[in-house]
Amino acid sequence: MVTAPHEVCVSDNLMHFLALSDNDKHLLAELEQSTQRVAQGQMLWRATEQPRTLYTLRCGWAYSMHQSESGEAQVLDVFLPGDLLGIRELTFPAHSTDVVMLTSGVVCPFPTERLLDIFQQSPSLTLAIHAAAARQQAIISERLVNILRHDARARIAHFVLELFFRLKRVDDSVSRDFSVPLLQRDFSKLLGMTTVHVSRTLREMEAQGLLRKTRQAIQIQDLDRLLEISAFDPMKLTDQLNPSLTEALPSLEPA
Amino acid sequence: MVTAPHEVCVSDNLMHFLALSDNDKHLLAELEQSTQRVAQGQMLWRATEQPRTLYTLRCGWAYSMHQSESGEAQVLDVFLPGDLLGIRELTFPAHSTDVVMLTSGVVCPFPTERLLDIFQQSPSLTLAIHAAAARQQAIISERLVNILRHDARARIAHFVLELFFRLKRVDDSVSRDFSVPLLQRDFSKLLGMTTVHVSRTLREMEAQGLLRKTRQAIQIQDLDRLLEISAFDPMKLTDQLNPSLTEALPSLEPA
DNA sequence: CGTACCTTTGACGGCTGTCAAAGGAAGTGG
């Protein structure tokens, strides 16, 4: 059973970090004023372009990738509904990755200056946006650490759990059988292995009763063993803020 | 030939992003007021602790690492003189890595609130500090992308070039024969391979006239081939800021 | 001079990549 696609806005993401005032929500709603439909495979930006526009992802999945001259592609981020796209590259004079829509979807583009306005107008949103950026970074760091020390089965287990917890965070209706529009080739580009080996490993994991991946969905069958195999630690991706920060800015309330 | 250790302060790092006013330099000098000597092997923080203190690294090298329960260690960041330690974890309620001094050195600890003060007092420093944080993240991302797609020789080539360009950035006197206090075991923990294979690969690279690593230093012998093998792109770690940002904040001047 | 740690080497095995081909699934045009 697969849940239907679900529309999510940035505040559904940022509110996990701290309580947003009505004014904060208003500022975010303004940001997401102009919506834009995007087709599967459409690129939001290319690696050489200067970052001028940021996006929120309302609906659909996207990923960022490095393209080497030899044609090999390496996926860096997977973006889910509610994610903010482009903060990582904001300070650089050029994007370092292409960003491609994995499915059709809806995005809200806005100029980078709007973000600077928000930084001046709302300390709470500033903090929440930084926390969201730090979380994206932590996701990549965790993947790096895990990929380097584990075999193919553990890599896949880790990535599937990452997806599961991230999706559950913005959509509580997500169950252990959840919709995933990723091909085995996408897994291979994310985890640094060949599609052949992804296929072999997925069949092995299914035979071991760990998980089942179909073309549209993933079914987690043994959560505990997946956690054990991959050494996945959900706390590394926690939404809680550092109390030192909220105490130093007493106007803020934790979520 | 190996250059002598060199004292560097954060402004030597941040001034690469944009011009710092006298006031900015004064704020940074205040930050680095209390210096503290640290011994080799000393830990600045542990993975479970709450981030309350940030550090600037004046002198010496450090690294951050994940420790798995089975005893395996994975190094994430290598910190060089001039680096700001702890911004990545700032928003999280707990550090996710241990930070250990690789050499003896000098650090300047300061409470996280001081950083918030700076954010309120100086837009230029705020931007420079964010750019520095984004740069640290880009270093990790580049390492991830390269490790996943390349063999041991290219991984080592990439990491050596990363060190070379980072050191040269804060100390212009660094030559192609530069001091590196890393053991082969440190390489192995950084690049996800065994010490045995690091040793084999280093000997192979020396036989091929690419580079030579001794206990204290690395000598780059064929820069062009190393760049080619590793697909290292120095522009991915550029100091230049996104012009969209400096134009939006007209009081700022590029470096 | 002795101890502890680091580096180097060799033999062997396993995980993963490469090459190749067949079977499925989805979309297109007739």
Added chain:
DNA sequence: CCACTTCCTTTGACAGCCGTCAAAGGTACG
């Protein structure tokens, strides 16, 4: 609704890179 094409998945055989185990040689330090 049915061919046809295209892309994705699965499977097998084989090779190569890298991990494991083990031991010897170097280097730093007391």
